[in-house]
Amino acid sequence: MSTAGKRILMAKTGLDGHWRGPTVVAKALRDAGFEVIMIGMARPEEVMQASIDEDVDLVGLNIGGHVDVAVRAIGMVRESRPEVPIFVGGVVPPHAKRKLEGLGVEVYPPGSQLPDIVAAAMRLTGAA
Amino acid sequence: MNSNNGNGRVWNTASGLHLKNFYAPExxxxxxxxxxxxxxxxxxxxxxxxxxxxxxxxxxxxxxxxxxxxxxxxxxxxxxxxxxxxxxxxxxxxxxxxxxxxxxxxxxxxxxxxxxxxxxxxxxxxxxxxxxxxxxxxxxxxxxxxxxxxxxxxxxxxxxxxxxxxxxxxxxxxxxxxxxxxxxxxxxxxxxxxxxxxxxxxxxxxxxxxxxxxxxxxxxxxxxxxxxxxxxxxxxxxxxxxxxxxxxxxxxxxxxxxxxxxxxxxxxxxxxxxxxxxxxxxxxxxxxxxxxxxxxxxxxxxxxxxxxxxxxxxxxxxxxxxxxxxxxxxxxxxxxxxxxxxxxxxxxxxxxxxxxxxxxxxxxxxxxxxxxxxxxxxxxxxxxxxxxxxxxxxxxxxxxxxxxxxxxxxxxxxxxxxxxxxxxxxxxxxxxxxxxxxxxxxxxGEQVIIGVTDHKDDVSPFDVDGFMGVDDAYDVALERLHEVRRTRYEKGASQALGALESVCRDGENIMPAMMDALAAEVTLGEIGDVYRSVFGDWATPIQT
Amino acid sequence: MAVSQLSAQDTDQLLERARAGDRGALARLISVLERGGDAAASVERGLSSRGAGGYTVGITGAPGAGKSTLVNTLLGEALADAGRVALLAVDPTSPLSRGALLGDRVRMHSHAASSQVFIRSMASRGQLGGLAVATRSARRLLEACGWPLILIETVGVGQVELDVASTTDTVVVVLNPGWGDEVQANKAGLMEVADIFVINKADKAGLQATRRDLESALASLPAERRPAIVETVASEGRGAADLWAAIASHREAITLSGELASRRQQQLRAELHGLIDARLEAELDQLFASGAADTHLEAVAAGALDMAAAGDVLLRELCRRASAAIAG
CATH class of the missing domain: 3.20.20.240 (Methylmalonyl-CoA mutase)
Structure with a gap:
């Protein structure tokens, strides 16, 4: 299998526009051969709608705020596209990380290295 | 040349300026x-x-x-x-x-x-x-x-x-x-x-x-x-x-x-x-x-x-x-x-x-x-x-x-x-x-961050869990927003907001009208709405 | 189920659901078309009996011209008029990694969760000319699913993208003030594709000069064929209504004059040409990959066979294989 034609949705759940982390991750995923659809700061229902219309194989959420906002977005995506895996990055304090992992979501906090994130995307989309 | 140490590593500053082994007056x-x-x-x-x-x-x-x-x-x-x-x-x-x-x-x-x-x-x-x-x-x-x-x-x-x-x-x-x-x-x-x-x-x-x-x-x-x-x-x-x-x-x-x-x-x-x-x-x-x-x-x-x-x-x-x-x-x-x-x-x-x-x-x-x-x-x-x-x-x-x-x-x-x-x-x-x-x-490996790239340690003996503030900020803010709208002198607020809008359009200094608007208890979102209608949105050049 | 494993029965079912308004099915079918192969061909067969009821507007222009922002404001106007709008936004695939960053939706938040707007980002996947391989068939799929109006935003590679003209009914070319040199350099191409010119960022210096350059470039055209020039400041929503009016009036003019019918004929011709082209290309790749060319290449290298003769032999082989594939 390869990454050819695999599509990843990248969204920010908060209204915080820091782009340093997400942009580097998006470029690394593109360089690994993924088609990365970026939607910027999106409400949970916008994340859900884009995950449907764009027929993505993986949803990546950058969270910069409270974990409950991300949990709501995850719930909405799961409801409409239960088969699509989700991973999360950003400022995720340990208690939030535990909560997300409890939902079956992989979490990549600050300091995560790009090769690990790319490897996760390949594994989650079945490209590796 | 004194920019290398013995094993050939090049030393730079964080912004990439080359560094010598030591510096002299010249x-x-x-x-x-x-x-x-x-x-x-x-x-x-x-x-x-x-x-x-x-x-x-x-x-x-x-x-x-x-x-x-x-x-x-x-x-x-x-x-x-x-x-x-x-x-x-x-x-x-x-x-x-x-x-x-x-x-x-x-x-x-x-x-x-x-x-x-x-x-x-x-x-x-x-x-x-x-x-x-x-x-x-x-x-x-x-x-x-x-x-x-x-x-x-x-x-x-x-x-x-x-x-x-x-x-x-x-x-x-x-x-x-x-x-x-x-x-x-x-x-x-x-x-x-x-x-x-x-x-x-x-x-x-x-x-x-x-x-x-x-x-x-x-x-x-x-x-x-x-x-x-x-x-x-x-x-x-x-x-x-x-x-x-x-x-x-x-x-x-x-x-x-x-x-x-x-x-x-x-x-x-x-x-x-x-x-x-x-x-x-x-x-x-x-x-x-x-x-x-x-x-x-x-x-x-x-x-x-x-x-x-x-x-x-x-x-x-x-x-x-x-x-x-x-x-x-x-x-x-x-x-x-x-x-x-x-x-x-x-x-x-x-x-x-x-x-x-x-x-x-x-x-x-x-x-x-x-x-x-x-x-x-x-x-x-x-x-x-x-x-x-x-x-x-x-x-x-x-x-x-x-x-x-x-x-x-x-x-x-x-x-x-x-x-x-x-x-x-x-x-x-x-x-x-x-x-x-x-x-x-x-x-x-050119850039080392202790605990991240090197000397990693899965279990920190001093767990820091992150501070999450309080959980009633939104509810209280919503209540207070309603209260301002209910109890302020509405005519004064709407006049001040109207004046602010004309200043935004006319190009005069915005601050006197802003001071009046704040004194008249105009709210942040009302001011933002004026900005959005007068100035539109910046065409951001980045995608994320 | 993975897109590559879909049977003809599956795609028929998807098409039925998509036509009944299931956006997930519609989205999946676009993926099928993008991937190509048997499943895509089966979708194409399913689409063949459907009439083309929609209208398509192409938006093209160099990177940085503000196409996405313009499209966002245009969506608002289009919605008010047509009730429902679909957008295909094409971005370039990196030739090295074959990956892509598709960022057009970032500019389209006002419509991000609307049930009346369908936005799909497409990577060009190696296709030159500003569109993706599957853009044309995706457009036909959207029409078959009852989307009355389809906007197509091209890659924006910095030169005139001719494909957009053979895929859409009205072509909008987006320029910025200060682009006089570009207008001069691309004069012939611009005149060939543009039905409407937009000078976006019209609040920036150089507006009048660009307008003059444009007008003088267009002066040689008869008045009724001269593209309208619309000024917009898309970031502030200014000029969107004018642009939409210009599109509507172009649509009306070419419908009345019968030009729309001949354009559609040209579109079919271009699409058929493109389809054969793509299939031959795939067949050719397979031919080389199979090693069938190796002995001829060796002969050419040894001086025993000339290039043209080797080409003749392989072209015959290619045609034989293509025929066999169709028959099989």
Whole structure:
């Protein structure tokens, strides 16, 4: 299998526009051969709608705020596209990380290295 | 050649300047040597803004602070002042503040749990009044918040209105705002915001208004910090910051409504980042002062020493605080604070050791204050001004940074100036290049971060869980918003809002109308709606 | 189920659901078309009996011209008029990694969660000319699913993208003030494709000069064929209504004159040409990959066979294989 034609949705759940982390991750995923659809700061229902219309194989959420906002977005995506895996990055304090992992979501906090994130995307989309 | 050690590794500064094994007198560029002999407090000021340095003016301990409801933030600020902070910063909630939304805006409702996480929710002058309760406005040094350009007029007018209501004479009120282009248009682009040229107008309006009514207030603070923490290296941070200053000064020159010297004085309180390359960062502060003097003299013929001495507020690099092994960050904060102090800054904030996890807990905040107090009181660092002055290494590095920074400044000018370099995304590209290079170096092992790339440790014995503030900020804010709408004098509010809208359209100075609007209890979101209808949205050049 | 494993029965079912308004099925079918192969061919067969009831507007222009922002404001106007709008936004695939960053939705938040707007980002996947391989069939799929109005935003590679003209009914070319040199350099191409010119960022310096350059370039055309010039400041929503009016009036004019019918004929021709082209290309890749060319290449290298003769032999082989594939 390869990454050819695999599509990843990248969204920010908060209204915080820091782009340093997400942009580097998006470029690394593109360089690994993924088609990365970026939607910027999106409400949970916008994340859900884009995950449907764009027929993505993986949803990546950058969270910069409270974990409950991300949990709501995850719930909405799961409801409409239960088969699509989700991973999360950003400022995720340990208690939030535990909560997300409890939902079956992989979490990549600050300091995560790009090769690990790319490897996760390949594994989650079945490209590796 | 002495640039290599025995095993062939090339040593560079964080911004990529090649380093020799040691430095000798002949390494200091000829043109720079004359500056070394000039004492601190004299032009060109690279050895210090003031002759007596920290002996007479210790740097201000100035921490970013705020979360939750206005009363939560007030309590934290008073805690910090008790702990020995010598100024205070009022942070507004970013969801509402940066975007000029009220809490009932659909984009905020969708993220209601985020509200209050990064600052107190302040939608009207009533909220600001609560946040400022019992604060020593006249004697301390306040930062009114409003880091994002479109939010600044509201935050400033709110602070000033409350000060006025408490009988403080605005002509004597000390303090600052930020209204920073680097944050707004480079580092942390909001979802909806006014275009850059309207932002420039706002900042020039604030400068004019302070010139007339608040002479002790630093109206805008250009924050290279936000450029640096987005990826710009040391000399890019310098070059871009002065390109930004030129944009403000040229606007004032076009308007011809205040003296250029006063405008330069107003722009001369800036904000830099201190990161981990100790000597490069200390040299950067020295280079900044030299460049400001050069810029004012060469471009505007300004030599007045009260204008040409750059005053620097410095914040330690939040991006260098690690999620892993967070207590290591106390050491990092100390080293970065030391770099700033050695560089002779006037004011300093140390990022919380839990920065990569959350907003600062009370303990992390206290630690940030303690780091500075220990440096000030226990190390004798305040005794001698510019302790690195005359070091062959530091003087060479200072001169080299100045040279590289002017080259970068020229590149920005070739792009059509600072605003054009933001509109086109050129500056974002420069930052992004460095971001990618940083990651590459961490992967290759050229850049080591203890606890992250090396000496990893899955289980930290000192678990830090991240501070999450309070959970009633949104509900209380919504209640208070309804109450303002119910109990304010509606006719007065709508007249003030209408007047503000005409001023926005006509191009007059926005601040008098903003003061009236705040006094009439017009809310943040109503003001934001006016902006959105008058100015539209900036066409952001980045995609995420 | 993975897109590559869909049977003809599966695609028929998807098409049925998509036509009944299931957006997930519609989205999946676009993926099928993008991937190509048997499943895509089966979708194409399913589409063949459907009439083309929609209208398509192409928006092209160099990177940085503000196409996405313009499209966002245009969506608002189009919605008010047509009730429902679909957008296909094409971005370039990196030739090195074959990956892509598709960022057009960032500018389209006002419509991000609307049930009346369908936005699909497409990577060009190696296709030159500003569109993706599957853009044309995706357009036909959208029409078959009852989307009355389809906007197609091209890659924006910095030169005139001719494909857009053979895929859409009205072509909008977006320029900025100060682009006089570009207008001069691309004069012939611009005249060939543009039905409407937009000078976006009209609040920037150089507006009048660009307008003059444009007008003089167009002066030689008869008045009734001269493209309208519309000024917009898309970031502030200014000019969007004018642009939409210009599009509507162009649509009306070419419908009345009968030009729309001939354009549609040209579109079919271009699409058929493109389809054969793509299949031959795939067949050719397979031919080389199978090693069938190796002995001829060796002969050419040894001087025993000339290039043209080798080409003749392989072209015959290619045609034989293509025929066999169709028959099989």
């Amino acid at each position: 390494d200091v560029p000829e043109s720079h040597r004359k500056h070394v002999a000039v004492p601190p407090g004299e032009s060109p000021f690279h050895r210090g803004a003031y002759p007596t340095g920290y002996r007479t003016k210790p740097w201000r301990i100035f921490q970013l602070s705020g979360f939750g409801k206005p009363e939560d933030e007030n309590e934290r600020i008073r805690f910090l002042l008790e702990q020995g902070e010598t100024g205070f910063i009022m942070e507004h909630d970013r969801n509402t503040g940066d975007h000029c939304y009220n809490v009932d805006h659909p984009d905020v409702v969708a993220r209601r749990e985020d509200v209050g996480l990064t600052g107190a929710v302040m939608q009207s002058v009533r909220d600001i009044d609560i946040c400022m309760k019992d604060l020593p406005l006249a004697t301390s040094y306040g930062h009114a918040g409003g880091a994002v350009v479109q939010h600044a007029p509201f935050a400033l007018a709110g602070y000033w209105t409350v000060a006025k209501q408490r009988g403080v004479d605005l002509a004597r009120l000390p303090g600052t705002g930020q209204s920073d282009f680097f944050l707004t248009y480079l580092g942390c682009v909001t979802k909806q915001q006014i275009p850059t040229r309207d932002g420039l107008r706002f900042n020039a309006d604030i400068m004019e208004f302070c010139d007339k009514h608040l002479p002790r207030w630093v109206p805008v603070s250009i924050a290279g910090y936000n450029g640096a923490d987005t990826g710009l290296n040391a000399y890019q941070e310098l070059g871009a910051l002065f390109a930004n200053a030129v944009e403000y000064l040229e606007e004032i020159k076009r308007r011809n409504t205040m003296s250029l010297e006063n405008a330069a004085r107003a722009c001369g309180g800036v904000n830099f980042r201190a990161s981990m390359d100790l000597f490069e960062e200390a040299s950067k502060m020295r280079a900044a002062r030299l460049m400001w003097q050069q810029l004012l003299e060469r471009r505007y013929g300004i030599t007045n020493p009260k204008v040409a001495n750059l005053r620097i507020h410095c914040v330690t690099a939040g991006s260098r605080m690690t999620y892993q092994q967070p207590l290591n960050n106390i050491v990092r904060g100390t080293v970065m604070a030391l770099a700033a102090a050695l560089g002779g800054v006037q004011s300093l904030g140390v990022s919380g050791y839990d920065e990569a996890l959350s907003i600062p807990s009370e303990h992390a905040h206290q630690m940030s204050v303690r780091i500075q107090q220990i440096l000030q009181e226990e190390t004798n660092i305040q005794a001698v001004t510019d302790p690195l002055g005359g070091s062959y290494y530091v003087e060479t590095l200072t001169a080299e940074l100045v040279e590289r920074a002017w080259e970068f400044f020229d590149e920005i000018m070739e792009q059509g100036g600072f605003l054009a370099s933001l509109d086109s995304g050129w500056l974002h590209e420069r930052a992004a290049e460095n971001q990618s290079e940083d990651f590459r170096q961490q992967e290759s």
